[in-house]
Amino acid sequence: MAKELSEMTLEELWELFPIILKEYNTEYPKWYEIEKEKLAENFNDGTIVRISHIGSTAIPGILSKPTIDILMEISSDTNISQITDRLKSMQWILMNFTEEPVFKQTYNKGYTKYGFDEKVYHLHVRYADAWSELYFRDYLIECPKIAREYADLKKQLKEKHEHNRDAYTNEKEEFVRKYSEIAKQKYGDRYKI
Template sequence: MKKTLSEMTLEELWELFPIILKEHNPEYEKWYLIEKEDIIRHIGQKNIKRINHIGSTSVEGLIAKPTIDILLELDNDCNLEWLKSTLTGMGWLLMSSENESDMRMAFNKGYTPDGFDEKVYHLHVRYHGDWNELYFKDYLREHSEVAEEYGLLKKLLWKKFEHNRDGYTDAKTEFIMKYTNIARACYGDRYSPDATGCKENKQQ
């Protein structure tokens, strides 16, 4: 009998879901917008401070894992147990949940016992904050030469870490943090909850 995902070891999961890189698909933005509207419809605008398409699929022309990453920032008064129940009812699978210092939850869709589905999503749920991913995304969008350098780095790491997602992520961290810090210096506090003009960046 075939194992369910929850019964598989980490090594088995990495084997079933290897690192795959593909050229940019212009449909990614459409997939994100459809999912965004579904989240807003179920969660309610009053509970959402900001929602954004993040990660490499949000950067036109950038090679990427074909996974749509969504950052959902919540109002601090949102009922988290209700949120979990609502998202799982929508077909999202809760992968991790932390509440020690900063609340972080990770959900996904598109992972099956037979491998990847046609569309794959990661949903990163946090309270409204000044998150690095937003700065890095903007910097790559506005600096094509850095996006190209990032794409080359990913290609170099791809086969080495094809079945080691944690290793792949760790190997990119130095590059990501270098340009995230440059972006923060360049953009100031554009994504801070208290920043002037924050509303203009509320949802992308």
């Protein structure tokens, strides 16, 4: 009988959930919209400031982990424990939570003790701000050459870190930071709240 996810070590989780890269799936925007609607229905009290599809599945045509990343920006006067309880009741699993230097919560759906489900989601809950992920996404959509470079980098890192998600993510950081800054210069206050 398979262990529950909460009983697994980080190494066991990385083995069960390796880095997988797939060609772009035209269903990704639809999967995002379904979850966006559920979130909007469950938080129709003004908690949500903005919901966005971020990450590589938000960039048409790019190679990506088949994970729909959703950024849910909330107002700074929100009751965090109520959000956490409501998301858990919606079958979101809290992966991590930090308050310093900035408030961030990350939830997931689609991880089972047998591996990935058909649809996999990460929900990033943060206070509303001009987040780099929004700028990076827009820049890669507008600049296919840079998007291809990013896809090539991800292929190299997948080969190197297939069973180490942290290393895979950390080694992408310099590329992401560089083009996020370029995008912020180009787009200015596009995402200022």
